[in-house]
Amino acid sequence: MTFAFPRRILASLVVVGALGLAGCGDATSTAALRVGSQSVSADFLDTILTQLGDAGQIKIENGQVPPESSRSVLNALYRGEATKELLAKYGVEVTEADRTKVRTQVSQDAAFSNLGEDLQELIISLNAGDLALARLTAPSEEDLKTMYETAPASLGMMCVAHLVVxxxxxxxxALDVLNAGEKFATVAAKYSIEPGADKSGGVLGSENGDCIPLADYQTQFDKDFVTGALGAKAGVPTGPVKSSFGYHVIYVRPFDDVKLSVKTLIATNPGEFLINGYMATADVKIGSKYGRYNPATGTIVAN
Incomplete structure (x- = not known):
């Protein structure tokens, strides 16, 4: 039996939201992850993994948890801790009403009561945090501009043009020509081998405008290209970036060129965009035995 989490932890478990467990930040235990003022202890992670194993959600053999299972659970816990930081930044709290709503929903499944106590509390806390996250509103245009110009991906979207050769x-x-002052669209039209670049100017957009959700980059784009895009500064041509398609020059477009698309897109789901952006740009520390966080994929990966 699995429970209703909106985001995948494992093949059979998915999680979103804020982790509200007092035991997660136990300073006396080695931290499995740290982000901002939040942390998850290795002991707590082990407890959750054990209870997931007892529930049949992961396979534990000879007392050993598969590394990919640890990373998947830890990735969900990272989202939880990041959500706590984000909610605190914007002054939004997880309310008892949030927790009660989730508790009522999960208690309708008879199998819930058979889960370990810590796992039950985690399920409630993560889902209650998701309800609080949904109450976030889009930052002001001034704040959006500041965030974008400091770290474009922090808004949970990318507004990029590129050329590939x-x-x-x-x-x-091509980069030399751009640095000499030529417009990116002109250079992309001349150099890029991408079909239609002469008309698009290399802009990577969607039907919703000039920007694409970061989550789409992380799941659908070449990972080396995404790494290059995440490292680029707004208004500064960056490259060459090698991908499976060739060599790119990447241009994160200036905020004033894309602000309408930014405002329109983030308004559709502010909490989700902001948490994805925060996770991709935060200074997160993962215990070396577990791996590292790769913002290009939005997951914890092996070292």
Missing amino acids: KEESTARE
């Missing part, structure tokens, strides 16, 4: 030397030549 076969040879690194060609990419460097």
Whole structure:
């Protein structure tokens, strides 16, 4: 039996929301992860993994948890701790009404009462945090601009133009032209081998405008390209970035060029965009035995 989590932890478990457990930040135990003022102890992670194993959600053999299971659960816990930080930043609290609503929903499943106590509390806390996250509103245009110009991905979206060529030397030549002051669209039209670049100017947009959700980049784009895009500064041509398609010059478009798209897109789900952006740009520390957080994929991966 699995429970209704909106985001995947494992093949059979998914989690979103804020982790509100006092035991997660036990300073006397080695931290499995730290972000901002929040942390998850290795002991707490072990407890959750054990209770997931007891519930048949993960396979434990000879007392050993598969590394990918640990990373998947830890990734969900990272989202939880990040959500706590984000809610605190915007002055939104997880209310008892949130917890009661979730508790009522999960208690309708008879199997819930058979789960370990810590796992039950985690399920309630994560889902209650998700309800609080949904109450976040979009920042002001001034704050959006500040966040975008400081770390474009912090808004949970990317507003990018690019050109791609076969040879690194060609990419460097195009970059020199851009650094000399030529407009990106003009250079992309001349150099890029991407079909339609002469008309699009290399803009990577969607039917919703000039920006694409970061989650789409993390799940659908070449990971090396995403890494390059995440490292680029607004208004500064960056490259060459090698991907499976060739060599790119990446251009995170200036805020004033895309602000209408930014405001329109973030208004559709402020909490989700902001948490994805926070997770991709936060200074998160993962215990070395578990792996590292890769913002290009939005997951904890092996070292």
